[in-house]
Amino acid sequence: MTAPALARPGFAERAAGVTDSTRWLGRLMLAPAVLYIALVIGVPFLMAIGYSFSTVTIGTSTPRFVGLENFRSALEDTAFLKALGNTAIFSLVSQTLVIVLASILAIALQRKFRGKWLVRLLILLPWVAPISLGSIGWLWIFDPVYSVINWTLRHVGIFGPDTWPIWLGQPNLAMASIIGVHVWRTMPLATIISLGGLSSIPQDIHDAAEVDGAGFFRHLFVITLPLVLPILLVAVLFGLVFSVTDMIVVYVLTRGGPFDSTQVLASLAFFKSIDGGDLSGGAAVALFLLPVLAVCAVLLLRLARRAEVV
Amino acid sequence: MAVKADPRKMAGGLVNFGVIAAFAAFASFPFAWMVITMFKQTQDLLDPSHNPFVYNSPPTLEHLRVLFQDTLFLHWVANTLLVGVAVVLITLVLAVPAGYSLARLTGSAGEKLGIGIFLTYLVPPTILFIPLSRLVATLGLTDRLWALVLVYPSFTVPFCTWLLMGFFKVIPKDVEEAAMIDGHSRLGAFFRVILPMSVAGLLTTVIFSFTLVMQEFVYGLTFITTSKNLTLSVGVPTFLVRGDVYFWGSLMGACFLASVPIAILYNLFVDRFIAGFTVGAVKG
Numbered sequence: 067m068t069a070p071a072l073a074r075p076g077f078a079e080r081a082a083g084v085t086d087s088t089r090w091l092g093r094l095m096l097a098p099a100v101l102y103i104a105l106v107i108g109v110p111f112l113m114a115i116g117y118s119f120s121t122v123t124i125g126t127s128t129p130r131f132v133g134l135e136n137f138r139s140a141l142e143d144t145a146f147l148k149a150l151g152n153t154a155i156f157s158l159v160s161q162t163l164v165i166v167l168a169s170i171l172a173i174a175l176q177r178k179f180r181g182k183w184l185v186r187l188l189i190l191l192p193w194v195a196p197i198s199l200g201s202i203g204w205l206w207i208f209d210p211v212y213s214v215i216n217w218t219l220r221h222v223g224i225f226g227p228d229t230w231p232i233w234l235g236q237p238n239l240a241m242a243s244i245i246g247v248h249v250w251r252t253m254p255l256a257t258i259i260s261l262g263g264l265s266s267i268p269q270d271i272h273d274a275a276e277v278d279g280a281g282f283f284r285h286l287f288v289i290t291l292p293l294v295l296p297i298l299l300v301a302v303l304f305g306l307v308f309s310v311t312d313m314i315v316v317y318v319l320t321r322g323g324p325f326d327s328t329q330v331l332a333s334l335a336f337f338k339s340i341d342g343g344d345l346s347g348g349a350a351v352a353l354f355l356l357p358v359l360a361v362c363a364v365l366l367l368r369l370a371r372r373a374e375v376v
Numbered sequence: 377m378a379v380k381a382d383p384r385k386m387a388g389g390l391v392n393f394g395v396i397a398a399f400a401a402f403a404s405f406p407f408a409w410m411v412i413t414m415f416k417q418t419q420d421l422l423d424p425s426h427n428p429f430v431y432n433s434p435p436t437l438e439h440l441r442v443l444f445q446d447t448l449f450l451h452w453v454a455n456t457l458l459v460g461v462a463v464v465l466i467t468l469v470l471a472v473p474a475g476y477s478l479a480r481l482t483g484s485a486g487e488k489l490g491i492g493i494f495l496t497y498l499v500p501p502t503i504l505f506i507p508l509s510r511l512v513a514t515l516g517l518t519d520r521l522w523a524l525v526l527v528y529p530s531f532t533v534p535f536c537t538w539l540l541m542g543f544f545k546v547i548p549k550d551v552e553e554a555a556m557i558d559g560h561s562r563l564g565a566f567f568r569v570i571l572p573m574s575v576a577g578l579l580t581t582v583i584f585s586f587t588l589v590m591q592e593f594v595y596g597l598t599f600i601t602t603s604k605n606l607t608l609s610v611g612v613p614t615f616l617v618r619g620d621v622y623f624w625g626s627l628m629g630a631c632f633l634a635s636v637p638i639a640i641l642y643n644l645f646v647d648r649f650i651a652g653f654t655v656g657a658v659k660g
Contacts, residue, residue, distance in 0.1 A: 092481025099474035106530040113507035174395040188404040194642040195635035196591040196609040203406035311500035332502040
């Protein structure tokens with residue numbers, strides 16, 4: 067508490083007459099944020115739902131209600147079905163890898179060593195740097211002619227003289243590449259979340275295990291992992307939310323190609339609506355994400371409630 | 377107990393070191409690659425027989441000169457700063473009072489409302505950008521930076537309100553009560569006592585909002601159509617990559633300069649931010 071601050075009563079006191087009741091002051095202070103959120107998130111959200119049930123294009127101004135027609139035609143569209151499958155593969159594979167790798171890294175990072183701050187900075191870089199720019203770095207690494215990966219693998223003898231994969235140009239490789247970049251980018255978040263979970267385990271539990279003679283793996287699977295499971299779940303849920311809704315990696319690296327093999331729902335919604343002008347079709351595609359998001363939100367709230375009881 | 381070095385422990389330490397080194401290399405490689413590329417002469421870059429890890433010709437500053445003089449890079453830097461500062465200010469004005477209100481003034485209803493506000497953070501741009509593009513057009517803001525200033529707080533305000541709520545909650549209630557006994561109103565205590573104590577929280581909000589603005593891509597891509605009006609995160613990957621001609625040196629220079637300094641700054645605050653994610657989400 068600062069003494070000079072207390073010594074100078076000012077305009078705030080004079081305003082006190084209006085805001086005597088704590089409850090009204092609370093509402094007044096909350097109102098601008100709630101109003102803004104309602105206008106810039108709530109209204110467009112409802113509009114998106116409205117669009118998906120009608121015909122809205124960039125050109126027209128008189129939308130017509132068509133019921134479930136947009137969703138029906140989406141489900142009959144092979145490009146949509148492909149994107150749906152790709153989104154599932156992209157999200158599930160990347161987040162499975164992320165959670166395994168992040169756990170390994172977090173356990174390794176628990177040890178104290180010199181220069182840890184630098185290691186942390188390097189490991190966090192992919193997540194704290196703008197992903198559209200990080201992806202451009204990968205675009206150069208995956209370059210069809212000058213790929214440093216191919217050059218290195220050829221020179222250490224893993225690739226023969228005839229092997230020169232085009233990372234972003236062959237369907238399966240392109241999918242593997244964008245998954246790799248997405249793993250690279252989301253792993254730091256999961257690592258730091260897991261690290262927080264690990265450091266919240268009381269030391270005497272570890273000591274007790276040591277005294278009982280538990281080996282490294284027994285210790286890990288019987289004690290450590292079960293205790294950090296709830297927080298790992300939080301990491302997985304956030305990771306899933308960020309994966310199913312992301313289009314930046316796909317947009318920068320492949321634009322959904324080759325032959326829609328890396329098209330995901332988010333990028334398809336963008337190409338359909340902004341490039342193609344079919345706002346309703348795009349909104350319908352994007353809204354297929356809603357069930358996944360809702361399930362993640364409910365699970366996050368469940369975890370929150372459980373943590374409160376403990 | 378024997379004090380001799382346990383070989384099993386030493387092997388464990390070595391494995392540990394190897395794991396960390398491998399991950400650090402994987403995470404930082406693209407950025408290291410940007411640095412190597414941005415100083416390389418073009419003919420050195422574009423000769424597949426050259427070892428890409430070393431400078432076969434002397435390093436050059438030509439790519440950076442091109443970037444600063446012949447492209448809109450500095451324009452984009454200015455646009456990004458302008459939008460960033462405006463969004464930070466709006467976020468502070470909206471989220472600081474809201475966070476305080478949820479922490480202190482609204483009771484148990486506030487708790488639920490707080491979770492509700494946090495959940496809006498999970499509604500992605502992917503669902504909102506289509507109707508927002510229409511709204512932006514209706515307001516006559518298409519291709520103007522004001523469109524971004526209007527829309528970007530939609531992802532900074534929910535999270536920062538939540539973050540600040542956590543900050544205000546840990547300040548002991550006695551602090552305000554003492555100030556109020558000394559003759560301050562609730563609002564006076566908030567301005568003169570609580571805010572000065574919350575500098576760390578306010579600074580986290582500023583850095584976090586600014587970095588989110590730096591990272592945003594989808595809205596920028598949707599609302600801005602003229603290259604001169606873009607921000608860094610959209611301008612570099614779209615207008616520096618045009619057609620089939622890639623100016624890799626300048627492009628990598630732009631990516632490095634626009635990402636690493638802000639990343640280092642962000643890194644100083646990242647623990648607070650992630651605590652907001654987990655404690656926020658887990659302990660409600």
